[in-house]
Amino acid sequence: MGLTTPTPIQRQTIPLALLGKDLVCSSVTGSGKTLGYLVPIFERLMWRDRKGGGRTRVMVLTPTRELAVQVYQVGKLLGRYTDLTFSLCVGGMNLRTQEAELRERPEIVIGTPGRVIDHVRNTRGFSLDTLEILVIDEADRILEEGFRDELEEIISHCPRSRQTMLFSATVSESVADLARLSLEKPIRIKIDPPKSTATGLTQEFLRVRDDQKLKKGAGAANLQRESILVTLCKTSSFSKGRTIIFFRSKAGAHRMKVIFSLFGLKAAELHGDLTQEQRMSSLQDFKDGKVSYLLATDLASRGLDIKGVERVINYETPNQYEVYLHRIGRTARAGKKGNALTLVGELDRKLVREARRNCASAIKQRKVDVKIVQDVSQELARLEDSIATILEDEKEEKVLKKGEMELKKGQNLIEHDDEIKSRPARTWFQSETDKKKSKGIGTSAHTANFTSTKDSKGPKRDRFDGLSRKQKRRKMANEEDAQERLKPVINASIRAAKKAQRPVKIGAEQVPYQSANQRKKSKDTKKKKSSFSQDLGGKKNSIKTSATPPHSSKKSGGAKRSSKGGKTGKR
The missing domain is CATH 3.40.50.300 (P-loop containing nucleotide triphosphate hydrolases)
Known part of the structure; x- marks a missing residue:
């Protein structure tokens, strides 16, 4: 080996x-x-x-x-x-x-x-x-x-x-x-710190304007994203070697397979709508070099080790950074170099910030020729009728195959009735109700990682409704900054709650939790006299001590006695 x-x-x-x-x-x-x-x-x-x-x-x-x-x-x-x-x-x-x-x-x-x-x-x-x-x-x-x-x-x-x-x-x-x-x-x-990537991996981000209208096709694919992806695969370095392209949905991966075939790009698809034989065949064709692109869902994001995968493209970003790490981990394996490109929109800024925070040195921004993208977009618009026809024909063929399978199943039940009834019934550790419940929990846990793409019946309104693009970006940046500032406070509260739940000896006095800063203050006997508001100091101190019950409203004397006597916990 x-x-x-x-x-x-x-x-x-x-x-x-x-x-x-x-x-x-x-x-x-x-x-x-x-x-x-x-x-x-x-x-x-x-x-x-x-x-x-x-x-x-x-x-x-x-x-x-x-x-x-x-x-x-x-x-x-x-x-x-x-x-x-x-x-x-x-x-x-x-x-x-x-x-x-x-x-x-x-x-x-x-x-x-x-x-x-x-x-x-x-x-x-x-x-x-x-x-x-x-x-x-x-x-x-x-x-x-x-x-x-x-x-x-x-x-x-x-x-x-x-x-x-x-x-x-x-x-x-x-x-x-x-x-x-x-x-x-x-x-x-x-071995490695959490959320780290391989040393030979270069991450690239390509900005996509999200103000384009979504077409009513399978997977609700974005015309601009489709145009950029085809442009990358036909003209850039992504046109050589082997590339895995990740999608959020099975329908989106299959639609892109149809588009690639119309543009003369050799690709295979890997997702849950395929039979096991088809999945293994697609994977083998990609390994053997018969196709250059593997269009996959997160089914292929875990554990698969395919030699020669030089690049990974995220057509859509996952909502969890851990899923993103597993996707880009399909390249730059075993000490080799690799490249991961992600198409990002306005709502994907959080993932970009997370990537920069964990690996700022190996992150680049990529740009594409706008004129070529526009030409591809016009060609896609012209081919839309052909794409819709192909998808509709495949849907009808799938229905016919399903009907044939049901017919064959019925014939087998009639012909081999005695043999089937003589077999012992297969058992399972769950009832049908428990099985459906467990499956529902797993499905909801999986879909929770992604934002909904379904069109609502009512008018689309959110917290950014009525804002310009500049105002929208500013508001999103302010919200993310506020979340970052609150993280240390939330983590401190979680640690305090966990420490308070630790078992103590029966009959022992319940001592309230104090942070290291509070314990240091309680030991300081030469503390200068100050008012209650001056003890809290600024905004930072007020957040840290907000979990502790306020002391007496007396001036320095009361505060001093509390710290010396250490009886604030009893009150």
Whole structure:
């Protein structure tokens, strides 16, 4: 595989994993986390006890099918000269083939949570009773997608003596909660500071005027953004090499696929509306260089490691900076250089500021030739009827295919009625009501990351209604500055609340929380006499002490006695 020197995350995790410790690991995308857990797993299994036949010893869980396939391929490549056995358990692939593989008790199983639970409950001869190592890759994404119930169900079937390792580029609060519940004295490994990017990555931002009217097409795509994207892919450096383009919606990605085909640009799409076979085919075409552009949703933003991806384009910005980090992490992997370009409008200034705050040195502004963009825009307007016709034809074809599938399903039910009824019914750990509720929670958690693009029935009015562009920008800047000023106060309040909730001994006197500054003031016996208003000082001090109840309105004498006696807490 050409591996000679371990990466920082691998140097930290491999020795501890070999000792059997529970780990919570986080580092930037493309830092080698997959080999960080596969190498110690292989080393331990090479010295396993081969008596008593085969048994399932390792389970690796991933949030997406594509990432599971990638881990499976890396594992097979790493263990090609060993006698270790593997099984891939993901949806969209042949269920009977997977059942046959699991009955052979493979030592390493890699899959997605839903399909793994299905096999645990319904595949004879397969269980997790002998599991020794559980790995949860991209743990925060698994929890975001609403798989928390599935994850807890899988953990309940695993032995308590297992080793558990959690890997992610970002450790969210939900991941920390999961670690507290399912890990035994975990060791936390954090290689890079939060919200950091790869050293070889250059971030570019291209400003887009958002005053263009949205067309009533699929995905409500912006004509100006479409024109700029086509211009970039036809005339700039983005016309060479491999580029991943991220969209918020499946409809937007598919619409751009149609536009690219009309402009002679070779592209493949990757999103949830495709079958598993189509998704794998698109990914393979992009890896083999048959197409230059991969038009994807956030399905491709986690874990995928594709060699030769030189550039990433964000057609639309996500509302969460963490999602942005995972998107741009598809390039500049394993120490190589890469470029990430984001189209930003007036409402995306917050993300730009966050990027500048975390990596100001590698950020540039890009501009495009306005005349070329206008020419492309006119061409797109001329092709709008053709685009609408193609999309409508595809919609009708999809309806026909669905009808044919339903007809074939009905025929199979009639022809094989006895065989189907003789099979044991497949079970699930949730009822239909609980399943819908869990799915709704996951969907709402996912859509909460994005702003709504639906047209409301009433007139569109917001807090910027009636303001000029200059006034709108000034108001947005003032609001963001106000939020930045309030952050330290909010964080201090949160810390004070957490400290107040700490358990104390029974019968101990409840002492009110005091900040370090307040404790210093209470110890100062040579404090100058001053009035109450002068003690508070300026605006900054008034915010800091606002959580503390006011003292007596007496002058310096009362204030002095309070600080010496330390009895303000009782009052």
